[in-house]
Amino acid sequence: MPQLSIVLGGARSGKSRFAERLVTGTGRPRVYIATAEAWDDEMRDRIATHRNDRGADWQTMEAPHDLPDALAKVPAEAVVLVDCATLWLTNRMLAEADLAAEAARLVTALAACPAPVVVVSNEVGWSIVPENALARRFRDEQGRLNQRLAEEAGLVVAVIAGLPVVLKGQLP
Template identity: 50%
Template sequence: MAKSILITGGARSGKSSLAERMTLGLHPTATYIATAQAFDAEMAERIAHHQARRGPEWTTHAEPRDLVGALEATDGTRPRLVDCLTVWLSNLLLAGEDWQGAAERLVAALPRQAAPVVLVTNEVGAGIVPENRLAREFRDAAGFLNQAVAGVSDEVWLCVSGCPVRLKPPQGEGPTP
């Protein structure tokens, strides 16, 4: 079983940069599994910004919905970075797919990976209750997904204002002081 690390936090908290550093700390080259889709110019700009930040040590594997398939296709010796679970969840919800079944398959697949996986997700439940049904469904689904993935991850980190805090240390280690 390979190591799995979940990194959560709010928007622009520094979680993607932290995930990139942690992933390359495991091996000098890595695979970036990107879940975002450029449906508009603003999202295309965000994707371009993420790509520009990465150097030649990264190979990108774009997969908006079949995350387990992407993990299986890229499993080997290099670590993988999945960025991000909440965008993946949005893609599933908007496509009308069974997000619960997909989440269960992901949770089952993570412990079977031969190479390490670092996953980025957004912490979305700390704000106000959304006013529309889809937003509430997304918030609730993200909470359930994050809990399930955290449960099978070897480490869980929270990033706030660029400052990482380890929430779940690897077995055998004590909590972060």
């Protein structure tokens, strides 16, 4: 497994399930770094469903804002699933962080992480142009982040309708 793998896809494309299968096949202890924040009941339900689907044999770390710090705490013998870069970027954008600096910090942390990492991220650029400036800025920032992650990754997979399409590298 490459040091860094990226799994991209749209909403409900099957990207998280595919990423979980990638991580599960390694034989290493699995660490799930969750970036979601539960702002309402519907999001709490989504988080609970993801947690139940994974099962109890994952170590979960919550990192809605300081993903680089969480990556630094991962043991070398583990394998990491970050789900997802899109929610992390949303959290940092809403916190009015310097997104270019945050992305650079994340890329550095991913390279320094002692364990292999699989990052799930949404591909949001295939839809219509959003009607407001905030949504357009988010779409653009997400596209830039995905490009940076894909550039660094040894494996990049797009998941469409549950089907993986390898864009870079080879599946293990």
